[in-house]
Amino acid sequence: MTDLTVLKIGGSFINKEKQKELKQIIKALKMVENHKFIIAAGGGKAADLVRSYDSNFQLKASSSHFAAIAAMELNSYLISDYFDDFSFFSTDFNFKKKINIFLPLAYYKQFDPLPHSWDVSSDSIALELGQRLRVNNFCLIKQKIIAKDLKIKAETAVQAELLDNYFPILYQQSQPELKSLIIKTEAVKDFEFLLKNNQVDLLNKNFKLKNTNFNLLF
Structure with missing residues (x-):
């Protein structure tokens, strides 16, 4: 499955303003040739609603965890509207399409691989999926990056509030060849x-990209 890239699209992109x-x-995804993508959607405003409800009513950890995952699934359906040719998947890892959109609820009912905690967000959920599939590329598209550094540690991204608290713990378990990018x-x-x-x-400056609007995690 080395031709696969897990791409997490932040939930903040799924609103009218963005x-x-x-x-x-x-458009950028459609232009990439000879490649397959696993799309994981962030929870966005729907997950914020779950977090607010949990804050007010102190839900059980499992209730808030699965409700937030349901928020991701909702956004997966919304993102799918932008593609004409794609497939949904959950626990069947048979990727025949270029665009494969992750529906996480059934996956988490079967595997339940991460702690039930707000320390875990869609970032860690997407990373765990990439680790299970042993992909070579893992990309998170965000509204912002750490502009001053091209190469950063996962812990640094957590401190900058780019990643969730559990991400560095999980990232330590990644295979060495996994290339991980935060892309603006x-x-x-x-x-x-x-x-x-x-x-x-x-990392070779001879390439001199017009905009170095990405961070490489190590």
Whole structure:
């Protein structure tokens, strides 16, 4: 499955104000050739609603956990509307389409691989999926990055509130060859370049990308 990339699209893109950016992301995906994508959607405003409800009514950890996963699933259906040719999947890892959209509820009912905690967000959920599938590329598209550093530690991204608290713990279990990127919307035009070059190439300043709007996790 080395031709697969897990791509997590932040839930913050799934709203009226960010339609332009979301369409840029979808367009960039469609332009990449000879590649297959696993799309994991963030929970966005739907997950924020769950968090607010939990804060007010102190839900059981499992209730808030699965409700937040349901928020991701809702956004998966919303994102699917931007594609003409795609497939949904949950526990059947037979990827025949270029675009494969993750429906996490059944997956979590079967595997339930992560703690039931707000320390776990869709970032860690997408990473765990990538680890299970043993993909070579793991990408998170965000509204922001750490602009001053091209190469960062996962712990640094947590401190900058780019990733959830559990992510560094899980990331330590990743296979060494996993290339992990946090990509800002402005860099999606370079998406194919980012996928097709390895870590050393991306750190080589001779490439001189027009915009270094990405972080490489190590």
